[in-house]
Amino acid sequence: MLLPLALLLIPALVTCQQATNVxxxxxxxxxxxxxxxxxxxxxxxxxxxxxxxTCSWSITVPPGRVVILSFRHMDVETDPICRYDHVSVYNGNSASSERLGRFCGTFRPGAIMSTSNMMLIEMASDNDSAGKGFLAVYKAGLPPEKENQFCGGKLVKPQGSFKTPNWPDKEYPTGISCSWHIVGHPNEVIELKFEKFGVESDNYCRYDYVAVFNGGRSDETQQAGKFCGDQPPDPIVSQGNEMLVQFVSDLSVTSDGFLAKYDMKRKAGAADIPLLTTTLRPITVASTRAPRPKERKGPSICRTKCHRKGTLQSNFCASSFVISGQVLNLVTSGQSLQATVSITNTYKSANLKTRQVGNRLITKLLVVCKQCPNLRKGSSYTLMGPVDKVGRGRILPNSFFLIYKPQQHQVLTKLTARRC
Structure with missing residues (x-):
C-alpha cells in the first residue's frame, strides 16, 4: 500500500528542515x-x-543482494517516446550501464530489479512543462533463483496461455513487473481472456494491477484497460496484430494472481498476406497488380526535423491562437491531418473559427505534417499557432505544443493579461 507522506520522514536519504513543531x-x-x-x-x-x-541517484545495497525499485508516484511531462522530461534507470552505478527503462507521463512503471547490488536513477528536465516528478521506494532483495519467479516474454504461437509467478500453488511475489508481448501476423487481431483472476483490490488499481495495451509498448494513449480485484475482466480484442500485457505488484499485499489465454484471429475482411519462412528468407510472390505509384512527398517543411522551439512564454505572443483542449478525432488528408478539438480554455483566438456542439466548443485544426507533432486521439494538449484566411488554425512541425496539465492554466492566464 502507498505509505502516508508522514512516513517519508524516516529514511536517511531525506534531510529534514525544522519549522514550528513541523x-x-x-x-x-x-x-x-x-x-x-x-x-x-x-x-x-x-x-x-x-x-x-539533471539529477542522479546512485543506490548501493549490501553485497550479494540486488536492488528492487518500485515507483509509488509518477508525474513527469508526457511524450510518447519520453523525449523531453524523463526518468531513466540503469543496471549499475553509471549511465553507461544497461538501461532498464526510460519513463515519463503519469503511468506508474512496474517494479525494476538490478542484477547486482547497484542501481542508478537519472532524471532530466527541459525548460518547460513540469509536473510533481516521482516518488520511489527501493529495497535490497535476494537474486531470483527459481524458474517460476521469472515472467513475461514474447508470445508468437497462434494460441497460448500465461500466468503470474507461483500460479496456482501460492500467491504471486511482491515487487515484480512482468510484460508479455503478444505478436500475431499482419492480418490478425488478438483476443485475450482471463480464465482466473485475483489481484490486490483497490478502487483505482494503484498498487497491484494488470494493464493491457494495443501495440508493443506501455503507451498510456494505447491502454485498453487497467484491472485489479477478484473479477476477471471481459475478453479484450486488440486493434492490430500486437498486444502488451503488463503485470505489476508492489512491496506489500499479494493475491492469487491470474491465468490468461490468448487466441490470434484473422481480422475481418483481411486479405492473405505473404509471411516469412523459418529460414528468415521472405517468400517471393509474383503479383499481377500494377505497380503502386510512388508516394508523393509532403511539403518541404515536413522534411525538416520535428522539434518544438522556444518556450511557452516566447511562443504565446508569436501565435495567433492559443487554446487547450482534447483531440476528439483525427482524419488523414494527404500528408496532413485534420484534428477536431474540444476546447477547454481559450487564451488567444484571433479569428479562429469555432462552433458549439451541445455543451462543447469545437474547432478544427490542420496539422500540416501528419506525424509532426504526433497528436493522439483522446489526449489533451495546449496548442498554438497561426490562423489561415478561412479561420482554421494551423499546426506546423516547429509549432509549440504541450501535453495539457492544470498548472499550465495559471501561467497562460497570466500571459493573457500582459500586452504582447
Missing part, C-alpha cells in the same frame, strides 16, 4: 544512497520539479 521532508537533486531500503524522490517532491536540471 518536520517536512526535503528531497535533494541526486545523491549517494546506501542501506537496505529507503525512499527516493525528484527534487522538491511533491512540489513541481525545477526546469533545466
Amino acid at each position: 518536520s517536512r521532508p526535503v528531497f535533494p537533486c541526486g545523491g549517494q544512497i546506501t542501506g537496505e531500503q529507503g525512499y527516493i524522490a525528484s527534487e522538491g517532491f511533491p512540489a513541481l520539479y525545477p526546469p533545466n536540471k
